[in-house]
């Protein structure tokens with residue numbers, strides 16, 4: 023599942039592909055990918071607009087057009103491919119536009135196609151079909167769903183410890199659940215919350231309102247370290263993005279607890295525990311984290 027660092031890697035790739043290109047036509051093949059309007063409306067509104075910039079807010083990709091912004095949430099498996107315009111088969115009546123450089127059997131997972139003015143196509147492919155796209159007017163980007171309630175990003179300098187402390191005081195959930203709440207703090211998913219709590223020496227099941235102001239600062243410092251390092255390492259394997267497995271960073275080698283159940287803690291040698299917290303698989307070191 024792509025989290026903030028992986029989405030940031032995608033953003034950087036899309037930026038090199040798309041800036042200055044005009045969308046000539048949009049083919050919504052799987053209509054449910056489009057949220058909050060009909061696929062026809064979506065297509066009509068974006069056709070003819072030039073792609074001005076690619077941004078990101080939390081785990082959302084923002085494709086800035088002249089008048090509107092496409093907000094793309096990849097969820098579990100969403101990914102983008104760039105290819106060349108062509109018909110799948112001579113007698114194929116459906117709008118299966120594809121790229122010869124993409125494995126053909128993958129084409130059944132292509133759910134949305136943007137034909138660009140340089141005769142290339144941007145294909146959105148999503149095996150699990152959980153990804154969603156919204157289209158909003160530029161000036162309303164942060165005023166309407168889904169971005170209007172999104173919290174400050176975890177690695178932003180704008181996030182203060184006192185604000186986090188104040189918000190945590192009002193919560194009756196574990197610190198793990200609190201940090202996963204994107205309205206409270208955006209950009210931390212299951213992997214990175216486990217890592218941040220490990221580095222902060224906080225047990226994931228600790229109640230959120232028992233975290234001190236000092237520890238809030240430690241959490242934010244570690245969120246910055248973990249996310250920025252992950253972005254750096256995701257960015258180093260940009261070229262692998264073209265392959266079927268999508269974004270494939272190198273940060274997995276740096277993980278202390280996530281995915282390391284029953285392995286030795288890199289700090290103290292104890293066995294890493296795996297439990298469920300709020301329904302999510304959660305990893306921690308019983309000796310290092312209190």
Ligand SMILES: [Zn+2]
Pocket residue numbers: 287288289290291292307308309310311
């Ligand atoms: Zn340990």
